[in-house]
Amino acid sequence: MFYYLSFLSKDYSFLSFFRLFDSISFRSIGAMITALFVSLAFGNGIIKWLYRKGIRDTVREFGEIGVSDKKGTPVMGGLILILSMVVSILLWSNLSSAFTLIPLSAIIWYGLIGAKDDIDKIKNKNSDKGMSQLTKIILQAFFAVALAWILTNENLTPFPEGIVSKLTIPYMKGNFSVDLGVFYVLFVIITLLSISNAVNFADGLDGLVTVPSIVTGGVYGIFAYLIGNAVYSKYLLFNFIHGTGELTIIMAALFGAGLGFLWYNCYPATVFMGDTGSMAIGGLLGVTVILVKQELLFIVAGGIFVAEALSVLIQEKIGIRRLGRRIFFRAPIHHSFQFKGMAETKIVQRFWIVSIILALISIASIKIR
Numbered sequence: 067m068f069y070y071l072s073f074l075s076k077d078y079s080f081l082s083f084f085r086l087f088d089s090i091s092f093r094s095i096g097a098m099i100t101a102l103f104v105s106l107a108f109g110n111g112i113i114k115w116l117y118r119k120g121i122r123d124t125v126r127e128f129g130e131i132g133v134s135d136k137k138g139t140p141v142m143g144g145l146i147l148i149l150s151m152v153v154s155i156l157l158w159s160n161l162s163s164a165f166t167l168i169p170l171s172a173i174i175w176y177g178l179i180g181a182k183d184d185i186d187k188i189k190n191k192n193s194d195k196g197m198s199q200l201t202k203i204i205l206q207a208f209f210a211v212a213l214a215w216i217l218t219n220e221n222l223t224p225f226p227e228g229i230v231s232k233l234t235i236p237y238m239k240g241n242f243s244v245d246l247g248v249f250y251v252l253f254v255i256i257t258l259l260s261i262s263n264a265v266n267f268a269d270g271l272d273g274l275v276t277v278p279s280i281v282t283g284g285v286y287g288i289f290a291y292l293i294g295n296a297v298y299s300k301y302l303l304f305n306f307i308h309g310t311g312e313l314t315i316i317m318a319a320l321f322g323a324g325l326g327f328l329w330y331n332c333y334p335a336t337v338f339m340g341d342t343g344s345m346a347i348g349g350l351l352g353v354t355v356i357l358v359k360q361e362l363l364f365i366v367a368g369g370i371f372v373a374e375a376l377s378v379l380i381q382e383k384i385g386i387r388r389l390g391r392r393i394f395f396r397a398p399i400h401h402s403f404q405f406k407g408m409a410e411t412k413i414v415q416r417f418w419i420v421s422i423i424l425a426l427i428s429i430a431s432i433k434i435r
Contacts, residue, residue: 069160090311093158097315098322101154105326109146113337116140121188123338139335142184144343148177150323158315164224165312169353175209176262176349180341206259214254229305236363236431241303257361258352264375265348267398272335273328274414278370278421279347280324285367285428286354287317293358302432313354333411367428370421374398
């Protein structure tokens, strides 16, 4: 909304101050502060509303892992994140840009999937009896297919000609890439499904998802800014993609919303984000890595989420189904550390540290190339 005020500065000299609203950096700061303010201003009210409505978590018992102290904590706190991000994006982004509309749609669509899953778990009073895995995958895939169709449609794609199906290989010299051709559609679907579910798997300890999410988002915000700038992208040997700067604003909104949510979600959590929040964040990060054309970099930047997802995959598909035994004490991997007696706060803080280290390694790829 504020973006459109910049046009007034062109017609009225006394409104020259409004030129700031055309600045990516200025709008990013505004988006971050707005999202933080909204989450802090409305978070407590939302938590009280969730509590009064009986929207409280029914935690899964893990035997040796004590979770009884978490019973009854309000869930669906992801509503705070979604509200903060959506309000901030609507105020500070260019609403006519595909780089705004696609991520905004992802937040809402994946947030609704997560909300339905949370509601089903609460109704059944069992954290294992939410939306069926097949239904969840179908709904996630529906958005992924729609995104792939938009990106490959020459009349709708926001990408310049010739780079749509190219996969950038990070850390390789220059702008090295591989053309996936007709397999690009499948790649988009797999990438979006993988990232959205990986973030969802990581949600299990107070504050565990929040910091790695905003740190990873910060990495992609930097890449979006550089790739969307004709001068910087040319100097750094990136393919210039006009408009990706809007993703920097959205990642700033995620950063502000995440910090505000952490105010309530740090140990001991006053509210859990639930699938409502983790799915919304996962969907947002998934479309962002695709729109910035830095999909493989997520293996490093989002290494925490990758490790969590792999631990579940290895445990269930290889260990239990193939070998008939557990490979890890528990999965996702953070529960293994709990099982071994490590304090929850120590696990979370160490995951945060690893996430920051991985982010720095990811940013280093800009010059290593």
